[in-house]
Amino acid sequence: MINEIEIFQKNNPQVTDVYGFFFDLAGIPRGKLYPISYLKKLVEGAAAPRSCFVLNVLGEQQARDVGNVDGDPDCMLRMIPGSLKTMPWANGSVAQCHLQFLETDGETLLDIDPRNVLQNLLTRLETEFKYKVVCAFELEFFLCDIDAARNGDVKPPIASRNQRRDTNSILGLDCLESYQEVLQEIIYCAREQGLPVTPFSAEMGRGQFEITLDHHDNPMLMADQTFMLQRIIRQVSLKHRMGATFMSKPVNGDAGTGMHMHVSLLDENGKNIFSTKGGAEASDALLHSIGGMLATLPESMLVLAPNVNAFRRFEAGQCVAVSRTWGIENRTVALRVPFAAGNEKAWRIENRIAGGDANVYLMLASALAGIHYGMTNKIDPGPATDDFAEEVDEGMPMTFDSALEAFKEGKILPEYLGKDYVKLYSEVKRLETEAFYEHISQRELDWFIRFEG
Known part of the structure; x- marks a missing residue:
């Protein structure tokens, strides 16, 4: 994926920032705006709270067992290969990429991510x-x-x-x-x-x-x-x-x-x-x-x-x-x-x-x-x-x-x-x-x- 990022930057030198996002339990996109220099860290794996996936439609934390009594531990997120794209509807300086969530071992799919629920079934x-x-x-x-x-x-x-x-x-x-x-x-x-x-x-x-x-x-x-x-x-x-x-x-x-x-x-x-x-x-x-x-x-x-x-x-x-x-x-x-x-x-x-x-x-x-x-x-x-x-x-x-x-x-x-x-x-x-x-x-x-x- 490092090669994908380098090619993207070469073809889109105007891009300075990237929206990294995922879709939560309600199907609502959530994420952060990263400087493009941070993308290589998203390939290696960055930390994020597990409670991301127990939010209601208003973005409020709901479940007791996740993000509450467990102390809201981190999981790992990574950029999904092939998802780094420009955003034609926005100004040319921003792009977006889709993120996948894993356990902290960097290998096991996080089972409360709806995308991973589908992946396990596939x-x-x-x-x-x-x-x-x-x-x-x-x-x-x-x-x-x-x-x-x-x-x-x-x-x-x-x-x-x-x-x-x-x-x-x-x-x-x-x-x-x-x-x-x-x-x-x-x-x-x-x-x-x-x-x-x-x-x-x-x-x-x-x-x-x-x-x-x-x-x-x-x-x-x-x-x-x-x-x-x-x-x-x-x-x-x-x-x-x-x-x-x-x-x-x-x-x-x-x-x-x-x-x-x-x-x-x-x-x-x-x-x-x-x-x-x-x-x-x-x-x-x-x-x-x-x-x-x-x-x-x-x-x-x-x-x-x-x-x-x-x-x-x-x-x-x-x-x-x-x-x-x-x-x-x-x-x-x-x-x-x-x-x-x-x-x-x-x-x-x-x-x-x-x-x-x-x-x-x-x-x-x-x-x-x-x-x-x-x-x-x-x-x-x-x-x-x-x-x-x-x-x-x-x-x-x-x-x-x-x-x-x-x-x-x-x-x-x-x-x-x-x-x-x-x-x-x-x-x-x-x-x-x-x-x-x-x-x-x-x-x-x-x-x-x-x-x-």
Whole structure:
């Protein structure tokens, strides 16, 4: 990596400082601004507190067992090879690099880093099955009038081209053209950082857009790039005096924000094991994988919908699943198999449950856990759903509290994510939500404070 740094400095002599960052339990980027001369120390390994990974969404330390009674000991962080990049949206004197966390021996992965939770599961899958994971992510987000949003009024920004706010228009070209400057700069910055982005489209909500990262057979790199793309979208939007949010349900009455994940498996010869007969039919491996993902779905809900707001998104008729269902070419089910007849490479599972603010590492880890569990135990997914899946499944946690209980008491996911990590994640989310409920909202005052009668 020293060579990587030297080449970078030679090609970018204007860079004087580097943001070194990681993504925490809530998927929020955190880190420090380092002088570029410090990068070689980040290759060797620098110290950082373990409590970095037990922060709530406000950056407050939550868990008792980590960063509290243990005295908050240090761990080691290192720069991830290939992650040192310029920041095209910023001034030319700063760059960024992604950091990985290790135990102080410099070898063992720190098991409370969500990225390492995924890495441990990928290693297990590749060791036991010899399969390579291929995945892709679709990111939905809202562009907001940042000043109005800070005052509690979430609405689209006024577009510079027509001086109007966006309206609901799925695939509307007028929506794209109205916000062309910011969308184009997002694409430019993403490509400059090596992200395999595909075209933008307008979505169901006002000011809502979708962009996709194309399929990749390096799942860890894909997860990293998904987080990076979220960062780019936020930063470029701010540059244009707009806010970009991945909040699951920012606007009453509008569609929510999802993050759809596509997964398939390749054998040692590069063949997609999810299809058979030259791509004409689904394979047993695909059906068993779906069965396992459905079986683990109740336990996974706290990862896929990680806060109180995320559960507001689950409404029938809003292109979000409310049941443990699967189907071929059916956008109302939890696990969709996109049309792929005759193309063996295209057979895959699309998980349509997750909200836009889910932690990408944990989201992918929970899906792979379900796939491994289903294939190992040959789980039958049951019949495919062909019609509109609008009825809420009683076995699906549809509130934060029920999802927390299902995750904490789960029998399957702890064997994959680690029992200690499940306990830690549950504690942080429980304490975060208790703090959230301590605040008396305006609606409570509007409804319950009475002066008459």
